[in-house]
Amino acid sequence: MKEATNRQSQAKILRNFRKLHRITGAALFIFFFIVAITGSLLGWKKNSSGVIMAKSYKGTSTNLKDWLSIDSLYQKACTFLKDSVSKDLSIEIDRIDIRKEKGMVKFTFANHFTGLQLDGSNSNILHIERRRADYIEKIHDGSIIDFYLGWDGYFKLVYTTIMGIALVVFTITGFWLWYGPKRMRKQS
Secondary structure, three states, X not given: OHHHHHHHHXXXXXXXXXXXXXXXXXXXXXXXXXXXXXXXXXXXXXXXXXXXXOOXXXXXXXXXXXXXXXXXXXXXXXXXXXXXXXXXXXXXXXXEEEEXXXXXXXXXXXXXOEEEEEEOOOOOEEEEEEOHHHHHHHHHHOHXXXXXXXXXXXXXXXXXXXXHHHHHXXXXXXXXXXXXXXXXXXXX
16 A cells, blocks of 8 residues: 555656646747757867867967057057947947967957957957857847846846756656656656
8 A cells, every 4th residue: 555655656756747847848948948058059069170160370479568558559459340340330348358378469359349450569460250159149148128128137137047946856856757757666
């Protein structure tokens, strides 16, 4: 009698886990699909021959003594962006990436996905890039919604929390859906 009650209890847990697994999977299918595709693309970004992430070009000198000031390089990047790329693009900087070993400074802008690589010693433009990896990353973590709606990271916070909890739920329920029947067979 006790064994039958225990078996019924385990079967009920399995049914509940299967239902939770199925409902959560159906509800979040599209989001997991997006995370899987963008995660794969981001994994390949450095090996994409410049399609996802541009290669870093080399400047003329790796000696910082030969370099122009960051302000001079920034002014040159902004002038080039406005004159040669588009007058309508914002010059607000997201980050400045100094690659001393390459003799290059990379300017990434905050409100669009354009990047400029400049020679640190003479401020010549080495490369104009479309920051596809940044765009894919924003899709991957949900911050693309915040970017376009001007929110302060709230969507990303909610999205990553839901996706993280869902992965924990899938791990637990998936394990139990695999292990539970094995356990029940051993006990019978």
